[in-house]
Amino acid sequence: MEMDMRQIANECFFAWVESEIRSGRSVRFRVKGNSMRPLLRNGKEEVVVEPCGKQVLKPGHVILFRQSGRYVLHRIIQKRGSHYLMQGDGVCHFYEECEDTDIIGVVRRVYRPSGKMIETDSVGWRLGSRLWLGLGRFRRVVLRVLNRVDGVFP
Numbered sequence: 793m794e795m796d797m798r799q800i801a802n803e804c805f806f807a808w809v810e811s812e813i814r815s816g817r818s819v820r821f822r823v824k825g826n827s828m829r830p831l832l833r834n835g836k837e838e839v840v841v842e843p844c845g846k847q848v849l850k851p852g853h854v855i856l857f858r859q860s861g862r863y864v865l866h867r868i869i870q871k872r873g874s875h876y877l878m879q880g881d882g883v884c885h886f887y888e889e890c891e892d893t894d895i896i897g898v899v900r901r902v903y904r905p906s907g908k909m910i911e912t913d914s915v916g917w918r919l920g921s922r923l924w925l926g927l928g929r930f931r932r933v934v935l936r937v938l939n940r941v942d943g944v945f946p
Contacts, residue, residue, distance in 0.1 A: 806863040827880030841897040854899040
């Protein structure tokens, strides 16, 4: 059975997503944008975002949060009390800040285009995330290479 895919305005879609998550439900959607590349690619991966509940969020978690009227899916880089420093995996020099009250949910699963499901608390995902973040300044070089070969490999 083929899915009927439609595009709707981000504000409408994410208002619904936020409502669902605040009601205790999880939401699955396709990633849009390049800020979380290479681990989450524009239009390819789907993520499942769930309520955080009483879970302690820490560096490495990918969360959906509100900032300046827009919705962002980025990784926690640093936490101080109720204050978080966020950054997209594909962003090398720009950070966002948010508070506990801005956080909508946390990414629990990632679905690759092949249908393979990856739990974000799995060893493989955590290791890949740490290795990518550990590249530091070299991430910029790797991103340039990835941008040049994008589409060369299926």
